[in-house]
Amino acid sequence: MNSSILLSTTTFAYMVCALFYISGLTFRYRPLLVSGGFVGLGALLVQTAGILLRWKESYALGYGHAPLSNLYESLVFAAWAIMLIYLLFEFRTKQRTLGVFPSLFAFLAMAYASFSPQIDSKIQPLVPALKSNWLIAHVIACFLGYAAFAVAAGVSILYLVRKSSTANPHPKGIPGLIPEPRQLDEFNYQLILFGFLWLSLGIITGSVWANSAWGSYWSWDPKETWSLITWLVYAAVLHTRSVQGWRGKRVAWLSLMGFACVLFTYFGVNFLLSGLHSYGTQ
Amino acid sequence: MQEKPGIGQYLYQTFASMKLSVFIFLTLAACSLVGTLLPQGITEHELHTRYTPGVARLIEYLGLNDLYHTGWFRFLLLLLALNLTICTIQRLPKTMKQLKQRDDRMTPEKLAKFAHNRQIDSPLPLDEVESRLAAIVSSELGPIRKLEDSEAYVGVVETGRWSRWMVYMVHLSVLLILIGALMGSMLGFKGYMNIAEGGVSQEVRLYRGDASITLPFKVRCDDFDVSFYDTGAPKEYRSELTILDNDRAVLSRPIIVNDPLSYGGVTLYQSSYGAILKQAEVELQDKDSGKTHRLILPYGETQAIPGTTDKVQIVDYQQNMSQFGPAVGIALFREGREPAGSWILVKMPQFHGNRIENYKVNVLKAEDGYYTGLQVKKDPGVWVVYAGFIAMLIGIGMTYYTSHRKLWIWAGPIKSGRNSTRIMLAGRTNKNPIAFENDFNRLSERLQNDLTSKSSKG
Secondary structure (H helix, E strand, C coil): CCHHHHHHHHHHHHHHHHHHHHHHHHCCCHHHHHHHHHHHHHHHHHHHHHHHHHHHHHHHCCCCCCCCCCHHHHHHHHHHHHHHHHHHHHHHHCCCHHHHHHHHHHHHHHHHHHHCCCCCCCCCCCCHHHCCCHHHHHHHHHHHHHHHHHHHHHHHHHHHHHHHHCCCCCCCCHHHHCCCHHHHHHHHHHHHHHHHHHHHHHHHHHHHHHHHHHCCCCCCCHHHHHHHHHHHHHHHHHHHHHHCCCCCHHHHHHHHHHHHHHHHHHHHHHHHCCCCCHHHHC | CCCCCCHHHHHHHHHCCHHHHHHHHHHHHHHHHHHHHCCCCCCHHHHHHHCCHHHHHHHHHHCHHHHHHCHHHHHHHHHHHHHHHHHHHHHHHHHHHHHHCCCCCCCHHHHCCCCEEEEEEECCCHHHHHHHHHHHHHHHCCCCEEECCCCCEEEEEEECHHHHHHHHHHHHHHHHHHHHHHHHHHHCEEEEEEEECCCEEEEEEECCCCCEEEEEEEEEEEEEEEEECCCCCEEEEEEEEEEEECCEEEEEEEEECCECEEECCEEEEEEEEEEEEEEEEEEEEECCCCCEEEEEEECCCCEECCCCCCEEEEEEEECCCCCCCCEEEEEEECCCCCCEEEEEECCCCCCCCCEECCEEEEEEEEEEEEEEEEEEEECCCHHHHHHHHHHHHHHHHHHHHCCCEEEEEEEEEEEECCEEEEEEEEEEECCCHHHHHHHHHHHHHHHHHHHHCCCCCC
16 A cells, blocks of 8 residues: 555545536436535545655655645645535535535646646655745645635636526526525635635745745745735735625636636746746646 | 815825725736746846847836836835725724724614514513523623613623724734835845855845945854755755854854854855865966976965966866866966966866966866855844734634624513513624524524423523
């Protein structure tokens, strides 16, 4: 048994999970959605074991670091964080249809990590800059934020779908199972506020770390700048909503715009711009 | 008569508006975005080779090659600070008033207009209702504050009052961060110093502007080491540093990348390294006189060639010059002449270029070592920034996890059928209305069950 077998199983399981959610929503059949939740939970547990095992394996190789150091490991962790936050959310709200996008995102992240020829899944040693306890806090905080924003983006898409079909007084097909728009709007807001907290913590831990590692808590590195852009967009979302009474569609679109910034911060900066975080490309 | 608002009033209103905040957020985001697309901090020369003259001039005019330090970007940050401050000045009194207003007089008619309200008619007498209400509500939410009322029982329960302050906490945190950053840029400096192994230095080259600063103490690099993994990737950079205050060693410690050294408010970080020549043994063959001189030349020190007025100095070193191996740059100074110099290839003594003027030069032994590249920083604002960070996390965290909830309870006698008491419940929250609605309904159900049955469950 090694971590790559467990993580391959996870990839497959997330695909099954996403298929359950999608077919549950399409056929409006609740047991399929419930199965999606159970498969998702099972996959999350297998993935947790896989991540822990990979951590242990890195010690066996003599490198000894948390599996959060390159693009492969961060994608795996992103999938893990998305499913963790989503399942907690499903458990608390008892809303099962919202799993469609999170499970799909988790599957895509895992599939991309496993099958892209550009991504090396080998355990690599840590470069000196990353040798710090801040690494774990920084990466976990950032990815919990990203994951909450991913779930919020999924809710926003469903909101827009739901909203566009409520013009019809007798909703048929998909919208029937999806929660009320008012509820979706509230979920979106709650998830964004939650993500905002973690993103702030992620930026702050990164900043404190940078100050202790190379003497500058802010140096306008592209990754830093893009995380600030993301932060500003979500700050705008929170303000438009809570003060001007902007609700609904516009907030859903802004949430999607924020998530686009997240994706660019994560992938775009690594591939298109260069900077301190360039180890993320390997 | 409606007076026309003056320009001051107009500006104040604009700065107090949330629309402006959102506008500033998105403008800052867009401008920051531009800065990530254009290369930052490049020299004028690079700028002109990369772009056509027109584009280069535009970039220089707007400062886009150093966007985050331009006046207009700072002006945007100043606008944000102003907006924050004025919003706070405008809204803080309202919040205080809202929180002070403890004794809102409420009638059942008023309570029925609340978004969350519930009417319960009970057969129990008023004093029994009162005691049951108090027991259940205090166990779920906290103690009831009874309000003065001659005819009925009126009470209020509140939780998370202080959550109303959290938004100001977040705003204060942003101001603290901006103030800390300003302090850093006005009272601090940031630069670098390269020190050869065994060398001592006091000069810091600043990153911004063409200037340097003399530290109030000296830094000596006793040793530098770089180690590698089996894969060839670097594992650790380590400099052994000693601080000399008034030429007395006061502090001696190794530093590595994530572990800097601080002395007198100045922090030294391991940031780079490079190869350097410590000294070289050089053979100079004078073709005119046929004499051969052997000299030991420490890096950068001028030495006279015995029996002549000529002086030589090692001025540069490369570990691998154009794939020809190590090369030593040697300069020759001769009275009344321009200095001459050449790169001498260490591994290729027969190379025809290994000569300066009338000397054929060979490097017999090159003793190389490292220099360490230190980033040097003084930032008295950093603690203010950190205080801002902490305030921000507390503020946002509390905003997420708490809400200000207020529940009004009214109970008074009525005559309708077998019921003798009417109870009105109404609630309000500043956040998360759906969760509040669930809690409100649950509490209402519980009270309904309890107050409409004869026997008390409490």
